Amino acid sequence: MHISVSVLVENTALKKGLLAEHGLSVYIEAGEQKILFDTGQSGIVLHNAKVLGHRLDRLDAVVLSHGHYDHTGGLKHVLKSCGDLKIYAHPSAFKPKFACNENGVGRSIGLPGADGGLLPNIEKLSVSTTQPTEIIEGIFVTGQIPRVTPFEDTGGPFFLDAACTQPDLMFDDQALFFNTSQGTVVLLGCAHAGVINTLVYVHELTGGKSIHAVMGGMHLLSADEERMNRTMDHFYRLDPDLLGPAHCTGRSAVFRLHASFGRKCIPFSGGTRITFTR
Ligand SMILES: [Fe+2]
């Protein structure tokens, strides 16, 4: 059986007619079952799905990697267009979220409309993923990811309140994974739990299977030298066959990954489609 991973929304796009925005949305097909991992930040997910020939009205579920707007803003458009769907998310994804500026003022960066009643069915539709959860046969989310490395943090000034008094530890951050004949494939939203924490946990959840591919946002854009060096050390040890650093990975981290992993680094932009064999 084949599992295909198709990038609908990313900061960049590879094909004519596709739109791009700061955000991520990935469409996954496994036989007759289809899921959407994140929704981008606006309705362009619907436009791009149409351009790429994917029928979102046949989705079985939506998975949210975390609550930030650039992954969840398209949700209301998807629900409006496709009808009610199961939404697999950690409950913290629906909490208000803020990014704090240097003056201590918070900017709202959470799921748009969750607190203002714009998504009235959200509680009814959502399936809590605090624990590892199977979404469709053989495709899982990690649920809350244990923080075991001493060198990783959430990667930004994230808070739960506009006054920036309660840090947001981003417990909602989760990754999607599935096993293939070549090893485990891991899809990251923003990896606010830390990309290495995420991979260590997936490795544990799969009973130590090798990691075949890691794709998505690695949120290394504000990583200091020590974090970058130690992250690279772990990547060398895990030695994945494919790396698709995208979205919030950060330019210098992407350069470093390309310099070290060469052809193993692949584009993961709007229009990218990769098929794996289970
Ligand atoms: Fe993001």
Ligand SMILES: [Fe+2]
């Ligand atoms: Fe994020």
